[in-house]
Amino acid sequence: MSDSPSPTSSGELVRAVYHLSGPEGEIPRRARDICVEQTVEFPEELIARQDIREGIIGRVVSIEPVRPELSEVTIGYPVGVVGTELPQLLNVLFGNISLQPGIRLMGFDLPRSLADGFRGPRFGRRGIRALLGAPTRPILGTAIKPMGLSPRELADLATDLALGGMDVIKDDHGLVDQAFCRFDERVARVAEAVARARSTTGRPCLYLPNVTGPSDEIERRARAAVDAGAGGLVVSPGLVGFDAMRRMADDADLAVPIFSHPALLGSFTVSPRQGIAHGALYGQINRLAGADACIFPSFGGRFAFTEDECRGIAEATRAPMGRIESIFPVPAGGMSLDRIPELRRFYGDDVILLIGGDLHRGGPDLVESCRSFGRRACD
């Protein structure tokens, strides 16, 4: 067994941009502390070896004041510290310092050698548009809900939604494998209903089961879903880990679009001086982890994301990122038919509009409500 090579630096850096709140005079020391905390996690003065000091410990690239009590700090981590693994990338970017107040990860930039190790989304915007034969218009999405309906009832609902022209029909993210709605039965019935509706309308329509589940069950569910005819998958990386999603995206046997749901991710963004910025989390990390579309609660719905925060997400879904494709923003969380013009003005037409409960407010003719959604979205 030969010993590993020494940590000689290639010179390539993972650059992370942080906002640090607090007095400007303390920023240089705090920035240096981050360099140590996120790498050697060891008293720096006790490290004499030059290869570790240069090849492992992070370095402060720049410090810029933003406004009183807020500074932007860029730190470069030697790429070898990250290796090639997504959990370790998240660890180096924000693992231990997530436990410190007043530090927010604003974004990051990977050297090409590292970025090229990530496939990212298998479909992205272009791939989803190709599957749907919809090169430029907004994509119409909805969910089957409420929880408590049986698989048969959800299938009936999906039939109407597909006949009404929905492009994407996802499981509500709370549908897992409860006794009143078993995963296998739900997916089989709904996929069959959507296939039948497709043969009636002659239009593509993707059904996306929610495969979020136990670590030892998620892969089976994803395969069962695809085998049953699912056109995509919904995963909540906050519940199962971003790398579980990455694994599905990398799995050539699945090869369907993946929609990322934000459940449990809110604590990362909810406090403006801590956590991870919206664009970094929902855009950059989701893309690296293979999401093709990113569901998030848009401004003006039941949640509290601001226009600026939503703009940050939308921009990060399409910002250049090596060879990693742009992905769809999916503003959601209490969107209504009335707001479609406003959503289109804000997000543009390269968007998936997700309207759930509000489709049911238009009375019993769900097919007609869907058509109304389509007219408003595509006029």
Next chain:
Amino acid sequence: MSDSPSPTSSGELVRAVYHLSGPEGEIPRRARDICVEQTVEFPEELIARQDIREGIIGRVVSIEPVRPELSEVTIGYPVGVVGTELPQLLNVLFGNISLQPGIRLMGFDLPRSLADGFRGPRFGRRGIRALLGAPTRPILGTAIKPMGLSPRELADLATDLALGGMDVIKDDHGLVDQAFCRFDERVARVAEAVARARSTTGRPCLYLPNVTGPSDEIERRARAAVDAGAGGLVVSPGLVGFDAMRRMADDADLAVPIFSHPALLGSFTVSPRQGIAHGALYGQINRLAGADACIFPSFGGRFAFTEDECRGIAEATRAPMGRIESIFPVPAGGMSLDRIPELRRFYGDDVILLIGGDLHRGGPDLVESCRSFGRRACD
């Protein structure tokens, strides 16, 4: 294929306690919104069916003012909504509402039928004490670091630490499978070194490799570690998901203690009016997810957890939780030999003291520094 049964409620509730900040007059409506958001996520007025209203939607159990602008709200969720899966339990407790400001999950209580479905820690405090033959004294823990040392160097370090009487020697949580320190080589060399030292001292000593890694690699690493003679495992559930840890704890082929590391979990606790309370996250959720010991940054070190927050964690590691064992609190994050008396007064002797870098400040004789640690901890 028979249709699923309707969601008739068993009457059993998962009770979640939240702190809501904001004007008292708005609390009843916000509490009701949580009941709907975390279950049906659908306009409540459109749900006529009694079985869904009673068997799915949460109910407000109590609302109590805590102080101006802060109320404690207890919500009961029908147990059938959760089913039996940990990711869905996390989703129901805090999934979508993590995205709302001013809501903090303080704790939860599971009905026996649900709690009994979780094995929890395989060892817990009692099991770890039995493995170490240490029925009452504080357990001595340390880490091999800094990152950048080769497997051979880390093994030499581990030899000294084991000869010095450490009970638990863990990988630094940043050691994964980097080119300068491959997982398989590190684990083989360090496990062998620790075994050799054990045969010298005649004392038990557990080596805990860090198996945090890609979703499709973590199980292989855990098995390889145990096969190589590891006496436990370190996992960062914030990086790979709590259920990935639960899966390892449930795996009878592994059957070694699991130490949970807090990397990336900080955003859940960092802001006092949002997220998840320290005891609920590090105590309750870690225990459900099978951790036998829970590493957290103690007050007075490099991090900012307060005494109250640390007390909350320590209490939650041992609070009654059905048949689920109590687990060890592992205060860490810049602990020093000087602080041992204070740590013992605060945490008591049913604790694992984890001292990393500070052991190296005592000069080149690491074996003697470890003995000094042991004397201070066990006098």
